[in-house]
Amino acid sequence: MVAEITVTLPDNSQRKYKKGITGKEIAESIGKRLAEDALAVKVNDKILDLSRVIEADCKLQILTADSKEGKSVLWHSSAHVMATAVKELFPKVKLGIGPPIDQGFYYDFLMDHSFAPEDLEKIEKKMLEHIQANEVFVRTEFSKKEATEKVKTEPLKTELVKELLEDKPSFYTNGPFTDLCRGPHVPSTGYIKAVKLLKTSSAYWKGNEKNAQLQRIYGISFVKEKQLAEYLNMIQEAEKRDHVKLGKELDLLSVHPEAPGMPFLHAKGMIIWNELVKFWMKEHAKRNYKIVNTPQVMKKDLWITSGHWENYRENMYSFQIDDYDFAIKPMNCPGHILLFKEKRHSYKELPLKIAELGIVHRHERSGVLHGLFRVRKFTQDDSHIFCMENQIEQEVLNIIELMDLTYKTIGFTNYHIELSTRPEKSMGTEEQWQKAEQTLKNALEKTGKKYKINPGDGAFYGPKIDFHIQDAIGRTWQCGTIQLDFNQPERFDVTYVGDDDQKHRPYLIHRVIFGSLERFLGVLIEHYAGNFPLWLSPEQTRIITVSDAQLPAALKLKEQLLENEIRAEVDERTETLGKKVRDAQLEKVPVLITLGEKEVQENTVTIRARDGKLSTFKVSEFIEWMQKQIKEKK
RNA sequence: GCCUCCGUGGCUCAAUGGCAGAGCGGCGGUUUUGUAAACCGCAGGUCGUGGGUUCAAUUCCCAUCGGAGGCUCCA
Secondary structure (H helix, E strand, O other), X not given: OOOEEEEEOOOOOEEEEEOOEEHHHHHHHHOHHHHHHOXXXXXXXXXXXXXXXXXXXXXXXXXXXXXXXXXXXXXXXXXXXXXXXXXXXXXXOEEOOOOEXXXXXXXXXXXXXXXXXXXXXXXXXXXXXXXHOOOEOEEEEOOHHHHHHHOOOOHHHHHHHHHOOOOOOEEEEEOOEEEEOOOOOOOEHHHOOEEEEEEEEEEEHHHOOOOOEEEEXXXXXXXXXXXXXXXXXXXXXXHHHOHHHHHHHOOOEEOOOOOOOOOEEOHHHHHHHHHHHHHHHHHHHHOOOEEOOOOOEEEHHHHHHHOHHHHOHHHOOEEEEOOEEEEEOOOOHHHHHHHHHOOOOEHHHOOEEEEEEEEEEOOOOHHHOEOOOEOOEEEEEEEEEEEOHXXXXXXXXXXXXXXXXXXXXXXXXXXXXXXXXXXXXXXOOHHHHHXXXXXXXXXXXXXXXXXXXXXXXXXXOEOEEEEEEXXXXXXXXXXXXXXXXXXXXXXXXXXXXXXXXXXXXXXXXXXXXXXXXXXXXXXXXHHHOOOOOHHHOOOOEEEEEXXXXXXXXXXXXXXXXXXXXXXXXXXXXXXXXXXXHHHHHHOOOOEEEEEOHHHHHHOXXXXXXXXXXXXEEEHHHHHHHHHHHHHOOO
């Protein structure tokens, strides 16, 4: 009698197979299409080669390139193919590691020079040869001793074998290339249909700057040619949207060598900024936040109490005046705590919400700076909520409601939530953490929104919830965060008086919605590619005259629009209509008004929208329409 | 901070071990224009900065500042 096993598929259906069947055969039994697309198989949460035999009852999922796990297998295999090509072209190079990453893969090489751009082309070409040869990935296991022998010419691999926990390290061979590797891999190199090497950089062995410096090549691969084209397109699109470039072109901001990491915002950039702030102020006032302003510079004593002087000093701008140490604030919390502590608070005053658009300075290392995304001076839309334990859940819900409103209003309809739990190095008791994490979970469950858990990613002082907004081309950006803090209230001995007339320790919730306003503005520029919605557009409308004869009328109309709180400019240059239209379009002004003899006579305006469509309105109708759009934040 | 690459008028970009060039923009003039670039002329650069090699350096070398990408970091 042939032994049978039961395989449970993702849709919970069960199938019986004879023992010793391979993943590939199971895929074939399910469907031809699936068998063709299959890259690997997931058996009880372990990802394995398609050729692995299944010996026992299990949960099983066939992985294709549609899943993240399937992509990882493809990318990891691609890294091997890349190493194959590099080894052939540069035999002296020693191997590091070659894992899949979020978007593609890399392989690190130990060598005495670096790769030139032409090298990448050569390597790519060589890779294609191996892909065309459709070499099978063969897995072989060896004893540790044999493995050590096999990698003896590879110093970094030797180090890895020493550290391996497995008794029988596995190797994968494709064509001429063999690499120490846990796997899994796609069945053969031919499964990779398109590959592109993207860039080179250097990296440290095991990410430690004390270790050897390795040359890293990044690449990406796909199972369809078309997907590569789409990907390259997306990269191009992202370059076009680059906020540093658009910021300059649209006169929104600039960066100067005199202030690295501290971008200058121009008048037009500030209009967008101020619209965001106006919205923020209004919504926070409605929700009873106390909006304050605290000093930029405070004495060392405060930072000693907060712990920043001890733990964060190398990132703080500090200086001496009158023989005393001062520091520019890297965070707003200590200031807000001082405000809270100014007087006694009854439990009846809780939750007490102190908010500030707080400018903070942090001395980030020079190599990490980038436009508005990574800066040394930024403005946090910060708030600190002092509350009792039984109020945390409701407060978290309130914050989520505000985040949701903010993101959707501004045009980010998609976002996802992540919950980070207790890290190894942390303060507070296990019970405190359990409770806190549970409270956050409860709040998230109540919203009905999906969330992902990042175990061990919390701050040392408490768990946190992060909000990641998705932009127009699918990239995600962490903006909002809600963090529970067990640390600061303790350090500052913050208390309130309870209904028992005793002192109690409040909980502290830190939260931001935009995160850094600078960074949020950068994301906004890239999201809209500079084509801001009307309410955010620095110049909402530009008046263009057909000839200079209409200039007086144009200036009068501008005044009328400004009075109606519509941001308007007149292009007063003596240029052709076509030229003025072109310039306005390039500057991404959403609504163009043309005034010719006809319009002036009839008191109408001809409107050109971003899509180039023309329409004529009475002036009064036009103003009404604009006001409605702006009010509705369109 | 480390690695790789980059730095030429306001902007985008050429060229070159031996006088630095274009387009856009600016300025002056002509044109008064109907929906993405009218025409003519002029001005504008110590080739990021400092040092070195050379008869001669924007070009080659070193340092430095700034930028891009990556590493690392983001208590």
